Amino acid sequence: MATFQELLETIKKESTITIWGHAIPDGDCYGSQIGLREILRANFPNKKVYAIGSGIPALFSRLSPMDSVDEETIASSLAILVDVSCLRRVEDKRVFLAKKFAKFDHHDPNKRGEDFPYPDFCVDPRKIACAELIENFAFFNHLKLTKLAAEALYTGIFTDSGCFRFYGTNQGTFQAVRRLAKEGIDPLSIRAILERESENVKRFKAFLRSKVQKTKDVTYVIIGPKDYLSFGLSFEEAGSFVNAIESVESPNIYCLFVEDGKGEYRGELRSNKGYPVQPTATHFHGGGQIFASGTSTYSEEECRKVVEELTRVKKLPL
Structure with a gap:
């Protein structure tokens, strides 16, 4: 693993840099991409730096849109992965065209096919957000931050920490936010955008809460296409609402399993209690962070096996 200084030296050597995130980008993925892009543009104005992917369109007018880049540019670039463990999980598969690779991430590496066989990477699972x-x-590295960079990074920290509620938010998290606040960020306007919800989403969240099942101290919901399509939501959108069931029954662990219509279930596992x-x-074809991870299973029975295994999980000591 590279140090911060070594990663900076790698970046300094390249004239073109592309920044990549995972599929179905969340606030941390998008905020990390835009934040890093703006830091590098501010400190190295002669470099060409691009953030590639779908981002979060609702934030484009408030923060920044993503960049459009041709394959020739990608092929000449250092590709920096953020908030994603390996190349195969990157949203835009053109990433494989890049000439060199580096990575910032806060996920524990999944030992099943998620190797990152390049020396320029920094992974710290203790961080609540990338x-x-x-x-x-x-x-x-004493790099200058612009207001846009600071607001993008704040967005990433705010969302991945669950508004600073999730287990793993600590003194270091607030120290980082304190430094970002010095750049004049406006947290309230960002939060207002992030918390906008359609009536369909509000009704879907209520539906999820009504479907909660419990095994010991693990709560869970298993739904299929008819459930989320009836609310006008896609498979990808439905799977992002796991935190809607966080407060039901006050569980140690809570889970949402969503079937894609072809027999595969995307599972989202969370714990805010350590x-x-x-x-x-x-163990179930997935991975992620210590207290927030995803699974891939292939039957409702296998989803229940995930739940059964989670009932045996012991709390980590503080």
Whole structure:
């Protein structure tokens, strides 16, 4: 693993840099991409730096849209992955065209096919968000932050920490936010955009809460296409609402399993009470962070096996 200084030296050597995130980007993925892009543009104005992917369109007018880049540019670039463990999980598969690779991430590497066989990477699972890691990188290397960079990184930290509620939010998280606040960020306007919800989404969340099942101290919901399509939601959208069931029954661990219409279930596992879900996720074709991970299963019965394994998870000591 590279140090912050070594990663900076790698970046300094390249004239073109592309920044990539995972499929179905969330606030941390998008915020990390835009934040790192703006840091590098501000400190190295002669470099060409691009953030590639679908981002979060609702934030484009408030923060920034993503960039359109041709394959020739990608082929000449250093590709930096953020908030994603390996190349195969990157949203835009053109990433494989890049000449060199680096990575910032806060996910524990999944040992099943998620190797990153390149020396220029920094992974710290102790960080609540990849955006926090990137802020630390900038702070350590005395890099200038613009207001846009700071607001993008704040967005990443705010969303991945669940509004600073999730287990793993700590003193370092607030120290990073304190430094970002010095750049004049406007958290309220960002939060207002992030919290906008359609009536369909509100009704879908209520539906999920009504479907909660419980096994010991694990709560879970299993739904199929008819459930989410009736609310006008896609498979990808439906799977993002796991936190809607967080407060039901006050569980140690809560899970949402969504079937894609072809027999595969996307599982989202969460714990806000210190119970590590990542080892179980790895066992069921997935991975992620210690307290927030995903699975891929192929039957409702297998989803229940995930739940059964989670009932045996022990709380980590503080």
